[in-house]
Amino acid sequence: MTTEVTSATASGHGPAASVRRITDDLLQRVEDTLRSLLDAERDRYAQMDERALAAVDALADLVTSGGKRVRPTFCITGYLAAGGKADDPGIVAAAAGMEMLHVSALIHDDILDDSAQRRGQPTMHTAFADNHHNSGWRGESRRFGEGLAILVGNLALVYSQQLVSQAPPAVLTEWHRLCSEVNIGQFLDVWAAAEFSVDPALSRLIALIKSGRYTIHRPLVMGAHAAGRADLAAAYVAYGEAVGEAFQLRDDLLDAFGDSAETGKPTGLDFTQHKMTLLLGWAMQRDEHIRTLMTRPGHTPQEVRSRLEDTGVPADVEQHIADLVEQGCAALADAPLEAVWRQELAEMALRAAYRKN
Known part of the structure; x- marks a missing residue:
C-alpha cells in the first residue's frame, strides 16, 4: 500500500480523509507496539521478582495515560508525505521509540x-x-521517589533505543x-x-533544542530519511524549526496563563523554578521589576501574571506564534509534496x- 491519495475514494471521502485513515492506522500500530513491548517486559520480570513489576507498571501507566503522540504523528506524517509505504514496520518502530523517549524526558523533567x-x-x-512514606519504610521518601523515577526514566530510554534499532538505518544519525x-x-x-539572567538568544536556543526540534523538526526529517527522501530534509527543517x-x-503561555484543569499539570512552574x-x-x-518580583519570597504566580500582562509581551508572543506558523507553512510551498500532504502539515x-484537536 502506498500513500497515493490524490483522488477521492470510492466511498465519497476525499484525499484528506484518506490521509487521516492511513496516519491513524500507523499510529494505532505504534500503540500496539508500545503495549506489546511493555507486556512482554512485565511477563519477563514477573518471573524474577514482583517488586520489579512496579517499574514496568509505572512506565506503562504513563505511556497509556493519554499522551497526544505529537512526535510519532510528525514522524509518520513526514514519512508518508515523502512517499513511504504504510505497511513498513520500521517506521512504526521509529515512531514508537520516539514516544518512549518522550516519556523518559517527561519523567526526568517532572x-x-x-512538579507534583x-x-x-x-x-x-x-x-x-x-x-514510601505511607509504608513507613526506611530512608527519605523524597530521595526514594526521585531515585526510582530516574531509574524508570532511564528504563524508558533503553526501550526507546531498543525500538529505534528496528527502524531503517537511515534514521539513526537524526535520532542520535x-x-x-x-x-x-x-x-x-x-x-x-x-x-536567571536576561538572555533572549539563549532562551530561544533552549526552546528550540529542548522542545522544538525534538518535537517537530527531527521527527519529520527522520520520516523523510526512512522513506529515502533526503531531498525533503531542508523543507522539513525550515517548517519544523518555525513550528x-x-x-x-505555546507551552510557555500555557504555563503562565493556562488552566491546570485543562493542561493536566500545575501552572506557574516556570515562575517558581525561575525558568x-x-x-x-x-x-x-x-520591566526590570519582574525579576525582583520573581525572586521575592512569598510572591504569587498571579502577581507575576499581572505584571507580565502589563508589559504587553503575551500579546507579542501570540503574534510571534502566528508569524512562525505562517513562516513554517510557507517553507513547504515549493517542496516536492502532494498538495494533500502540504495541507495536512499546515493543519x-x-x-x-x-493546541487545537
Missing part, C-alpha cells in the same frame, strides 16, 4: 521541575515518595542528534534558571501552535 502533577495524576516521583539535543537543552534550561518554536512558546523562557526574557527587558502546524 523531577527537575519539582502530570496529565491530571501525581507525577511518578511523587507517587513513589508517597508510597535528537537524543543528545534534548539532554543538552534540558541541561541549559536548568543552568539558565540558576543564572517547533511556536509549539514551545528563563522567551516570554519572561522579553518581559524583563521591558498540524495550527494544532501544534494552538
